Amino acid sequence: MNTARHALSAACLSSALAAAGAAAAAPDPAQASFDQGVALMEAGRFDEGCPAIEQSQKLDPRPGTLFTLAECEALRGRTATAIARFDEYLALYPTLPPKQQRNQGDREQSARKQREALAREVPGLRLELPPDAPPGTAVTLDGRPLAPTAIGALLPVDPGKHVITAQAPGGPAFERSVLVEKGENKTVALEVTAPPPPPRQPPPPPPSESADGAAGGTGSGAAGAPPAAPAHGAGDGGRRVAVYLAGGLGLTGLVVGGVTGALAMERKGVVDRNCAGAACNREGKTAADAMKALGLASTIAFGVGIAGAGAATVLLLTEPKPTSAGASGGAWIAAGVAPVGSGGAALDVRGAW
Incomplete structure (x- = not known):
């Protein structure tokens, strides 16, 4: 090993002296770095010498510098790096002109032998x-x-x-x-840890009433969803008021119809006593006129009473049952009194359920 090392050192030294002689007239950073690296290499300071030679090769790439760097890495113990440098030199050598190949001497054969020896030691x-x-x-x-x-x-x-x-x-x-x-x-x-999952986003809050109003009917229509049904009980108060009003109106109509009917019957007795057919005295004619007016009022009052009572009954019977929040509810009903002819009335009830 010592003999091979001395021979290698002598070859490197001769290369360095030849390069130094050629560059003596015009020194440059690449040559200075090469000279420094070879001197450190000769001193056995490979960890400092090899980087200096590598720097020279970067500044001014040359086959001889590359070969010297490969030998330095081999002496440094970096077998895989040395083989890579020898491979670079062996790939470059065939591309050199014949004269430059002759100047390389036996470096090609030396590179192949050293590479083969190092290959057995590469981890x-x-x-x-x-x-x-x-x-x-x-x-x-x-x-x-x-x-x-x-x-x-x-x-x-x-x-x-x-x-x-x-x-x-x-x-x-x-x-x-x-x-x-x-x-x-x-x-x-090797171990690999997957990235943590992204934090779970909270669900968006339900749209407020003001936001719905700002969105307008266009937004609701675009979604294609029917408007939300009001909660059960929202319209119960109005329906109950309608029941009370209709029932009160019906009761009042029946009472008024009964009173006016009784007064009309009383006037009929006066007419019977003071009229003979169509001929009536003054008192009889007055009673006859009053009897007609009271009879008409009684008829109308009874009609209103019956209509009110009927409407109240219908409203009570058709009161919607409680539904779930998502159930669709379209039931409705409306009731009223419509006059019929000159002296009559009828109960008008409309709805859907």
Whole structure:
């Protein structure tokens, strides 16, 4: 291992010296970062040297810098990252012009050998979600989001500690740290907590009377629902008053009809004593006229009395029974007295039930 490391260090040093010589006339940040990274790498400070070389590659991408970065990551112990860098170099090498390929020397063969040796040491990590994980659950590995196709697959990782998170849309994040060793394959079952259900909204309050009035008939008609039936008892007072009025009117009519009828009979006796056929003296004629007037009044009073009593009776008999709040009620009735001819009256009752 020491012999290989010394050989690797010598190769890196020669690459660094060649690059430094080429850039001596025109120093730039990429070259300065590369020189610093190689110096730290030679000192065994890989955790500082590799990031410096990586920065140089970002500033000025070059095949030699990429190859040196792959070797640094391998010495650092980040086997999966080193393999990824060697793969980048091997994919780039065939695209180089022949002259530039010759300048690379034996780096292609070295990259293949080192990659093959590292592949046996690369650990793998398989992440599994529960079957009931909601769609859209996000999974990250060391802060990097993973594609859905990566879930359940064996992912090459560097040896050491890794942090995995899983989070359902709108739910809390689940986080777990795992430690993997060289050549170890580990499966991690992730936990996912669904978001809490939204708070239940209280039912809207029933529309007030004023709101109904503001809405007008258009809103009610659009809904297609009949107007709410009044609660039982809302019209009972009016019906009872009508019964009392009709009954009182009927009783008064009957009393008046009886009194006027008695007076008319009394006048008939006077007419019989003072009239002979159609010829009457003064007293007889006066009694005859009074008898006709009283007879007509008695007839009308009896008619009104009968009509009032009948109306009161009908109202009582047709009084609606209590109904539930949702039952439809369309029963109605109306009664009255209508005159008939010159001296008669009739009870007029109309309704539906």
